[in-house]
Amino acid sequence: MTVIAGPADSVLRPYRIPADGLYEGPRVLRRTPDGWEDRPYELFEVVPQAATIGAEIRGLDLSRPVSAALRAELNRALLEWKVLFFRGQHLTSGAQREFARNWGELETNPLLAAGDAGDVVRFDKAAGGVPTFENVWHTDVTFRERPALGAVLQLREVPPAGGDTMWADMAAAYDNLAPEIKERIDGARAVHDYLPGFARFYSTAQLAPFQGEFPPVEHPVVRRHPETGRRMLFVNASFTTRIVGLEEAESDRLLRLLYQQAQVPEFQVRFRWRAGDIAFWDNRATQHYAVNDYAPHRRVAERVAIAGDRPY
Numbered sequence: 001m002t003v004i005a006g007p008a009d010s011v012l013r014p015y016r017i018p019a020d021g022l023y024e025g026p027r028v029l030r031r032t033p034d035g036w037e038d039r040p041y042e043l044f045e046v047v048p049q050a051a052t053i054g055a056e057i058r059g060l061d062l063s064r065p066v067s068a069a070l071r072a073e074l075n076r077a078l079l080e081w082k083v084l085f086f087r088g089q090h091l092t093s094g095a096q097r098e099f100a101r102n103w104g105e106l107e108t109n110p111l112l113a114a115g116d117a118g119d120v121v122r123f124d125k126a127a128g129g130v131p132t133f134e135n136v137w138h139t140d141v142t143f144r145e146r147p148a149l150g151a152v153l154q155l156r157e158v159p160p161a162g163g164d165t166m167w168a169d170m171a172a173a174y175d176n177l178a179p180e181i182k183e184r185i186d187g188a189r190a191v192h193d194y195l196p197g198f199a200r201f202y203s204t205a206q207l208a209p210f211q212g213e214f215p216p217v218e219h220p221v222v223r224r225h226p227e228t229g230r231r232m233l234f235v236n237a238s239f240t241t242r243i244v245g246l247e248e249a250e251s252d253r254l255l256r257l258l259y260q261q262a263q264v265p266e267f268q269v270r271f272r273w274r275a276g277d278i279a280f281w282d283n284r285a286t287q288h289y290a291v292n293d294y295a296p297h298r299r300v301a302e303r304v305a306i307a308g309d310r311p312y
Contacts, residue, residue: 020257027266028175032080033230043073048081053169053286054269055081062086062278063095066102075103078150079228083167083269083281083288090276091154093120093302100152100280100304107148107305109141111198111210115302123301125292132201134292137168137262138238140283140305143194145217148283149308155273155301162294165279166270168287170232173261174222177233181257188221189244190235190255197238218244221258223311225284232285233261234311262287284308 031052032038045058055077066074077084091099093116100106106119112133115122123133141147153165174182193216198207221243223234235243237259243251261267271279281288283305 020253023176023178027172027264029172029266030175033171033228036080036228039076041073041077043070046077046081049085049271050269051266052172053082053167053267054085054271055083056085056087058087060086062089062099063091066099071102075227078280078282079225082169082285083271083279085271086278086280087274088276089154089278091278093117096120096152096154096278096302097304100150100306103306104149105307107141107307109305110213111194111202119304121303121305123299123303125294125299134290136197136238137259137287137289138197138236139170139234139287142192142219142234142236142239143197143214143217146308146310147219148305150281150283151303151305153279153281153301153303155275155277155299157298157300158273158275159294159297159299162291162297163299164270164272164291164293166268166289166291167281168262168264168289169267170234170262170285170287171225171230172267173264174231174233176264176267177258177261181254182222184254185221185243185258189218190221191216191218191241191244192239193217193241194239196241216241219311223284226309226312230285233258235259236262236287262289284311 029051044060047056047058049055057074057077060070074084097106097117097119108118109121112121113124114120139147140151194210194214195207219234221233221235222231224231235255235258240255242248243254246254271277
């Protein structure tokens with residue numbers, strides 16, 4: 001929005017705020033939807049890490065079987081906090097997979113390096129390696145018709161400093177859009193494609209075989225959470241290429257404005273890893289950013305993703 005001092009103003013010189021700048025002022029910080037019932041947790045301790053997103057879960061050993069009651073409480077915590085942190089778990093790949101399976105079928109990703117099973121992705125960043133899949137806000141695999149429900153990430157090897165991961169609450173990001181922007185994107189759809197996100201690191205020969213498996217798909221710009229009903233911004237800089245029905249310049253300008261919402265600190269949580277830590281996030285409701293600031297040290301992580309539903 002552009003603001004210009006009126007000609008009748010005899011005190012201040014004329015001024016303007018450039019259009020599409022980030023909003024400056026108080027934020028609306030709702031952790032849960034209107035009408036949500038806050039209830040105490042009985043099976044573990046929840047330690048909030050930020051206003052609307054991120055909580056450390058204490059008092060659990062994730063290598064042990066998850067009962068129906070525990071699964072229900074953890075799922076409620078995931079819906080309320082969007083990303084859950086578990087310190088010092090040191091799970092085997094098998095135990096990590098078994099924990100994730102409590103939320104559904106596991107997803108494979110042929111574009112990423114596998115660990116000791118096809119549904120385990122391994123990120124091994126050796127000293128001096130190419131900084132792939134880092135330093136960009138994104139939601140995982142939105143180029144799929146059914147993007148991942150969530151992911152369980154464990155750090156196997158942690159650099160002495162740096163290598164944090166950040167998450168952003170995309171419901172808060174939507175809540176704080178200007179009314180005129182909400183009106184523009186209500187009912188809008190956007191195209192998502194794997195090529196922009198992977199072409200930065202992979203050759204044409206590596207990417208070409210997957211064009212048939214992953215054609216461009218359309219998703220709503222604003223999706224509703226299938227469990228809470230909350231509206232969330234659902235575009236990201238890695239995979240969203242254009243808004244359907246808009247001219248290229250207009251689409252690019254609007255997408256840049258929407259991408260900026262993930263960068264607001266009040267909507268974020270930042271996690272400093274230790275070896276054996278686990279993060280479990282709701283991929284439907286968040287974006288994340290892996291910070292590549294740890295050279296020349298090594299960072300090794302393994303991720304298991306849970307298959308999701310079609311956004312609406």
